[in-house]
Amino acid sequence: MSSVQNIQEGRSRPSFPFGFLRRATPGAGSPAILALLMTPGIIIVAAFFLIPLALVAMRVADGPDGWATYFVILTNGRYFASLVQTLLMSAGVTLTALILCGVCGLFLVRNRFAGRNMLMALLTLPLSFPGTVVGFMVIMLAGRQGVIGSVTDALFDEKLVFAYEISGLFIGYLYFSIPRVILAVMASAEKLDPQLEEAARSLGAPTWRVIKDVILPGLMPGLVSSGAICFATAMGAFGTAFTLATDIDVLPMVIYTEFTRNANVAVAAALSIALGAMTWAVLFAVRCFVGSSADTAARGGA
């Protein structure tokens, strides 16, 4: 690496608006070359994303109610109930993950002790587990042969098994979210200025005020962007639910059942579009709130 580049690395990305009106940047290739460079990407996005998306949007009209099928998620009781359940669970997972990881992430950044690096490495272990593996981990924890079952069996003579229902799914998404949120919390906690806290304390602020007015605002961007990823994953993921049980009534499972068992393509398409639009809207809103690459930073598919 050249020293020039090293020094420049700290710079942030240039801001975008109206760049095309600016004079062409000297040194970059000619417009023809730039277009050529973009061609493979444009072909991939157009042929395998835009066209299929348009076709799906049109397929919805083949449904029982024509274009009204778009609103089936609101008008049909079963789909609506599933939407509410999915939303509530996703919000619950997000909140739980944020609180747990907020406390532990801050703790790991603030304190130095033996075994700290190992704790950090272990907490980020499931970062690239696919949803199916996460599901299997839940079965290992709370399934029929799981740890929780054996412990409760030994203690209370009653086997606690909850892997194959919505609470199992909750555990699974929490499992998936923890590494992502903890990394985000630690990244923003490292940027916090301890002197601000000292100042607040020396002015007599009680601990809860310090947390509310100094620590939380500093952590906010990391919490919001990683929280959005938790939420989006819990909304759209499919592998974990599929591994645990096929009759958990979350939206992705409903779509899957409509498509494969009932061959109800139009309804499946309408529900997919609704789900996709909601997930995208959440991520987009968050990106507007905290700026730039929030969504790809720590995502992978559960």
Added chain:
Amino acid sequence: MRRDWKFYSQLGLTVLLCLFIVIPVGMSALAGVTVNVFKGLSSGLTLRWIIEVWDLYASSIMLSLWIALVCLAVTLVAGVPLAYVLVRRPGRLTRLFEELLTLPVAIPGLALALALLITYGGVSGYRSSWLFILTGHVLFTLPFMVRSVAAVMSAMDMKMLEEGAASLGAGFWRRFFTVIVPNAKPGILAGALMVVTLSIGEFNLTWMLHTPLTKTLPVGLADAYASMRLEIGSAYTLIFFILIMPLLIAMQALADRGKRASKRIDTAEDTL
């Protein structure tokens, strides 16, 4: 620093969270080499299940590795030039394209797979080949490659580098391959590791796109969890862990190196 009850209660919570993550991993790894899970470790250790998994699913595992490599090649060819244009010519159009490009990450894989099935499901030769799965993987992983490369490219002073090279008489392609690409190497490497890891583990799309003849590793996993004994599922998971671990460690090492490099810059700037 004085350590009071606050320190220990937070430490306790962190350790609990850690156990929550680690216990199932350890249990499943152990179950994969135990003769009989229901009897426990006293039944002895064996490699039988691992061998059985290999006999049953070797082709799925190989297909996954193959798809991951081809996916990497495609995302490199399409993604690196794309990142260059997005960074070098920022504007409303490129911004819009970037948004479009990242959409497949935001939209649930299930919906994306449905769209691909509706559009290309009828093209029999394509639908039944591994290329169909590759399509899904490329869509899903391309944004990660582009973001990773673009992040490094926008941090270096490309204009100065390129003007320097141009003033020495280097044409565009010469500059691109001998100046831009080598300087963006950390981003390309990080993106490549990400793409391979994501592709090997991708399930949401793949489950919908696969056929009985084109099963990938995670599809085989789901199959093993659903229909095989617990030991086989565990052994298969163990194989997956072993496959994915080097990739994770490499990613971690790369991230650490980047962090150290940026710390060096901080101190360099302080002394300036």
